[in-house]
Amino acid sequence: MSVSGPGGFSPTTTNDVFMEDCLFCKIIAGQIPSKKVYEDEHTFAFEDIDPKAPTHVLIVPKKHIRGLKEAREDEAETIGRCHLTAAKIARDRKIEDGYRTVLNVGPRSGQSVFHMHVHLLGGRDLRWPPG
Ligand code: AMP
Numbered sequence: 001m002s003v004s005g006p007g008g009f010s011p012t013t014t015n016d017v018f019m020e021d022c023l024f025c026k027i028i029a030g031q032i033p034s035k036k037v038y039e040d041e042h043t044f045a046f047e048d049i050d051p052k053a054p055t056h057v058l059i060v061p062k063k064h065i066r067g068l069k070e071a072r073e074d075e076a077e078t079i080g081r082c083h084l085t086a087a088k089i090a091r092d093r094k095i096e097d098g099y100r101t102v103l104n105v106g107p108r109s110g111q112s113v114f115h116m117h118v119h120l121l122g123g124r125d126l127r128w129p130p131g
């Protein structure tokens with residue numbers, strides 16, 4: 001499903017910061033294919049290639065931020081916008097009866113791609129605590 005951005009926003013490949021050799025920067029720029037779900041000025045969302053739930057979408061800031069622990073004060077709004085994009089997608093997919101937004105931080109959490117991303121997981125019962 002493709003959701004158009006607010007106010008007829010037209011997709012762009014321009015990033016504030018493009019990091020060479022970053023998988024998600026290349027996906028945002030269209031250099032590596034992805035199943036795009038949503039895009040606006042600040043955020044980009046696409047289907048996870050190895051879904052762990054019926055809905056498993058990754059929401060990333062267009063600007064390269066390595067991870068939550070590296071984020072700066074002036075990136076707070078961008079991080080918040082990623083979560084609001086997740087909430088919008090969850091609303092559009094009618095999974096608001098239960099979904100989860102997850103940020104893996106650091107190698108012991110399972111973070112494998114070092115461009116910050118919010119996982120949106122839903123469409124099934126979710127156990128707590130996560131493993
Ligand atoms: P994390 O382990 O939190 O760093 O999450 C990285 C996520 O990126 C994993 O859930 C992977 O399945 C997903 N992933 C890796 N490569 C791709 C890709 N080319 N397209 C979409 N998702 C990907």
Ligand code: ZN
Pocket residue numbers: 019022023024025026063064065114115
């Ligand atoms: Zn990046």
